[in-house]
Every structure is written in C-alpha cells, then in structure tokens.
Amino acid sequence: MLISNVIKILLLLLGGVFIVLQGLGFEFEGSIVCAVIFVLLATLYCVYSENKSKYFFWFLVTFAVAQLVGLSSYFGPEYDIDETDYFYFASNGLYILSYVFLISRILGDLSFKTIVTQFYVPIIILLVLDIFCVILVTATTENVLTIYEYSLEFVYNVVIMALLSVALINYMYRNDNKSMLFLLGSILIVFSEIIQLTYYYVLEDNNLGFIYSTFLVAAFLFFYLQSQKEYTGPVPAFTDEQLNV
Template structure:
C-alpha cells in the first residue's frame, strides 16, 4: 500500500517534469519521461489495483509500448526521402490498438437495445460529426504525408473520435461519476491530439506543446481515476416532477 502511494507521488512529479521538458523543447527527455511514467502507471494499475479490468490493463500496456517505441525512434537510423519510418508506423499502430481496446471495453458494458432506443438521434449525429471532424483534422497534414502515413493518421484520429463518442454516449446513458470522469479523460485526449497535429503540421509554437502535454496528463489522470471506481448503473432521466420536488 505504501509503495502504491509512493508511485502515485512519483507519477505526479514525472507528469510535471514531462510537461516542462516538452514545453522547453527537450523532446528526447520528454519522450523518455512519458514512457517511464506510463510504465509506472501500468505497474501501479496491474499490481496495486484490487479489481483490475483486463481491457484497461491492455490499454495501458499497448500505450506504454507505443511510447517506448517512440522514444527509441530517436536512436534509429537516419531517414531520407523515400525511406520508411518503421518506428512511426509501429508506435502509432500500438496507440490505435490501445484506444481500440479501451473503446471496446466500454462498448461491451452498454445495453445496446436500451441505448439505441433512448439515444438513436444523438448517435446518428455523433457518427456524422465524427466523419466530418476526422476528415477536417486529418486534412491539415495531407500536404506533408504520403498515402500510407495519411491513412494511418486518419485511422488514428478516427479511433480517437470513436472513443470520445462512446464515452459521451456512456455518460448520457449512465450519468454517474465514473462515466463523467471517463468523458473528461476522452475530451482531454481529443483536444490534446488536435493541438498536437496543429503544432506538427500548421504552427510551430512551444505554447501549443505545453498545452497538449498538459491535456494529455489530465486525460490519463481521469482515465486512471475512473478505473478505480465502479459504474453505479443507468440513472433515471430527470423529469419535471423530480426537478420541481
């Protein structure tokens, strides 16, 4: 128990160091710190969480693996025009798998019949918005990516938006503390990714690095916190009589 508390304090310190490193353009040190922090978070969840969920554990493992691959990419061979960046494809594929796994976790916990009967309209709107947003966001990088890189980015942005949509539907359906924390975490992930894309492909500004790094830390704080509590189940919708009372 004491070790778990020490790890939590260490993780908060590493999160602060990560934000500072990224903000002052120490990219290698920032990537190393984020990989170490995620490794410790995975250990914290895997060892010191009494009621573990295999999907969330695999989410952490895959995301950690993606960060480790990203860190070692700094020490890979120099790339020239036409070369394939295997580190880039591997790390992003691991990130896609990680978000797919956590999305699947919460999809499996929904009562589809009940959800579609209550939220068919919002679900349709979310699907349309997801396609529009993913196309718009990924288009910012179209001039600098080849067809394979663009496809990977599109899939990556797509799974992130699906994750957000599932957590939003989950919150509308359950309306409890766990689903609210999950939604905040997913919103932070999405905004972090959008700002990161803006930094890499539109505007090179260190303030953007600080912001997307900070949002990513917030995202994982909320994702971890929601993993420590249970759903309380679907909550009844508020009626005029309940509000009046």
C-alpha cells in the same frame, strides 16, 4: 499501500516535469519521462488496483509499449522523405490498438439494444460530426505525409473520435461519476491529439507543446481515477418532475 502512494506521488511529479520539458521544447527528454510515466502507471494499475479490467490493463500496457517504441526512434536510423519510417507506423499502430482496447472496455458494458433505442438521434448526429471532424483534422497533414502515413493518420483520428463518441453515449446512458470521469479523459485526449497534430505539422510553437502535454497528463489522470470506481448507473437524468414537494 506505501509503495502505491510513492508511485502516485512520483507520477504526479513526473507529469509536471513532462509538461515543463514539452513546453520548453525538449522533446527527447520529454519522451523519456513520458515513457517512464506510462510504465509506472501500468505497473500501478496492474499490481495495486483491486478491480481490474483486462481491456483497461491492455490499454495501459499497449500505450506504454507505444511510448517505448516512439522513444526507440531517437536511437534508430534517420529516414529520408521517400523511405518508410517503421517506428512511426509501429508506434501509431500500437496507439490505435490501445484506444481500441479502451473503446472495447466501454462497449462491453453497454446494452446495444437500449443504446440504439434511447439514443438513435444523438448517435446519428455524432456519426456525422465524427466524419466531418476526421476529414477536417486529417486534411491538415495532407501535404506533409505520404499516402500511407496519411491513411494511418486517418484511421488514428477515426479511432480517437470513436472513443469520444462512445464515452459521450456511455455518460448519457450511465449518468454517474465513473462515466463522467471517462468522458472528461476522452475529451482531453481528443484535444491533446488535435493540438499535438497542429504542433508537429502546422505550427511548431512551444506553447502548443505545453498545452497538449498538459491535456495528455490530465486525461490519464481522469482515466486512472475512473478505473478505481464502479458503475452505479444507468441513472435517470434529472427532471423537474422528479421533485416531490
């Protein structure tokens, strides 16, 4: 218990350091701190969590490995515009895989028949909005990335929006604290990714670095908190008819 508390305090401190470094534009140093954060977070969950999910476990591990691969790119060769950046493809491929694990974690506990029956209208609306958002957000990199990098970015954004949609449907179905925390984490992840995309490809402003890193740290805080809870839903939504006066 003492060791786990020490790790939690250390994670909070490192999270603050990471935000400050990104806000000041020290990306290399921030990448080192970020890699340490996710290795410690994966260790904390794997060793000290009582109720473990294999999907959430692999999400944390894969995300931590992606961070390490991204950090390794600073020590690798510099690529010209017409050359393939293998670190870019490897790290982003691992990020996509990690989010797929997270989506699988939620889908595994949902009743598809119930979800489709109760929420077919929201599902259709979310699908339309997801397509619109993915096309709009990915278009910001159209003149910056190669066709292969653009395709990977498109898939990345599809998975991110799918995560948010699944989290929203899960909350509508469960209506409990665990699903609410997961939804908040997913919202912050989407905001973090969009702002990070803007930071790297549209407007290199240190304020954006501060904002996206803050959202990223807060997102994983919510993800960890929800991992320590159990589902208590599905719970019927509140209505006036439920009041018996």
